[in-house]
Every structure is written in structure tokens, then in C-alpha cells.
Amino acid sequence: MHVWHGGHAGARAGLARRRDYKGDMEQTLVILKPDAVQRGLIGRIIARFEDKGLRIVAMKMMTISRELAGKHYEAHQGKPFYPALMDFITAGPVVAMVLAGPQAISVTRALMGPTRGWEAPPGTIRGDFGVSATCNLVHGSDSPESARREIALFFGPEEIVDWEPADVRWLGL
Numbered sequence: 001m002h003v004w005h006g007g008h009a010g011a012r013a014g015l016a017r018r019r020d021y022k023g024d025m026e027q028t029l030v031i032l033k034p035d036a037v038q039r040g041l042i043g044r045i046i047a048r049f050e051d052k053g054l055r056i057v058a059m060k061m062m063t064i065s066r067e068l069a070g071k072h073y074e075a076h077q078g079k080p081f082y083p084a085l086m087d088f089i090t091a092g093p094v095v096a097m098v099l100a101g102p103q104a105i106s107v108t109r110a111l112m113g114p115t116r117g118w119e120a121p122p123g124t125i126r127g128d129f130g131v132s133a134t135c136n137l138v139h140g141s142d143s144p145e146s147a148r149r150e151i152a153l154f155f156g157p158e159e160i161v162d163w164e165p166a167d168v169r170w171l172g173l
């Protein structure tokens with residue numbers, strides 16, 4: 001990693017010393033669910049994460065098998081909505097990705113909005129694009145433990161790409 005030399009415009013703006021960029025990074029698993037893909041919303045949803053400054057460090061299109069769906073949603077087994085959830089999440093291709101950034105887990109959840117589309121406020125992904133509780137467009141891990149577990153279900157370590165955006169210092173990272 002290269003350091004930021006003094007004398008640039010940013011240094012004059014008081015940003016000469018960077019914080020440790022890696023220090024408080026989190027990673028989270030995001031899935032653009034089959035409804036997002038079928039409705040042609042991949043680009044618009046990803047744009048919200050990019051606009052916020054989250055960094056895509058892994059991404060692929062895939063169809064989730066019932067086996068993987070069962071592992072991913074194992075905490076929900078036995079709940080009334082579980083069969084519909086299994087059918088939905090395996091019904092067509094998804095885009096799975098790992099996002100990285102400061103507090104990436106809670107930042108992603110805030111951008112998504114609450115689970116049920118009819119409760120999600122305008123300005124959130126779920127609030128702007130749907131009214132359903134099942135077809136709610138996007139998954140995001142809900143804790144560091146979930147993120148670690150879910151990322152390992154969907155991605156091998158070799159699929160996660162460590163890169164640094166050119167504008168990182170202007171995002172306060």
C-alpha cells in the first residue's frame with residue numbers, strides 16, 4: 001500500500017495523514033435476489049452501494065441450490081415463511097457479492113431498509129422498489145458472525161479481491 005505524500009490538494013485540506021484504511025473495515029455478504037435480477041434492477045441497486053462508498057471485493061452471478069439456500073437460511077428453518085423463502089431464493093439467478101467498508105454490515109442494512117417492503121421507508125432499496133416481505137430484493141448479513149459464515153458459504157478466499165479505490169482518501173477511509 002502506498003502512502004499519501006504531502007503537498008497535494010488534500011494535504012492542504014488537512015487530510016495529510018490517512019487513518020489506517022484496513023483498521024476498521026468490515027465485510028458483508030450481499031445477495032441481489034431473483035426478483036432484483038428478473039426486474040432489471042441489478043445496476044440500480046449496485047449503484048446505491050457504490051454511491052455510498054462501499055467497495056465491491058467479490059461478485060458473481062449464480063443460481064442458489066436448495067442445499068446452499070438451506071445453509072444460508074438455516075436460522076429460519078421451521079418458520080412459517082421458510083418454504084416460500086426456499087422456493088423464492090432458488091427460483092432464478094442471483095448476484096452475490098462481498099462489500100467492504102467501515103461498518104459495512106450496518107451501513108448495508110441501512111441502505112436495504114427493513115425486511116418487509118411495505119414497512120421500508122422511501123430512500124431505502126426495499127422501500128423504493130417493492131412492497132413484499134418475500135420478494136424483498138436484497139440480502140445483507142446482520143452481524144459480523146453472520147457475515148463471516150455467509151461469505152464462506154458463497155465465496156472461496158481466492159475469489160475475494162483486495163483492491164483500493166483511487167478516491168479512497170476523499171471518502172475519509
Ligand code: DAT
Pocket residue numbers: 076081085114115133134136138139140142
Ligand atoms: P432480513 O432479510 O431483513 O435479514 P430475516 O433474516 O428476518 O430478514 O429473514 C430472511 C428472509 O426471510 C427475508 O429477507 C424474507 C423472508 N421473511 C422474513 N420474515 C418474513 C415474513 N414475515 N413473511 C415472509 N417472508 C419473510
Ligand code: MG
Pocket residue numbers: 140142
Ligand atoms: Mg437476515
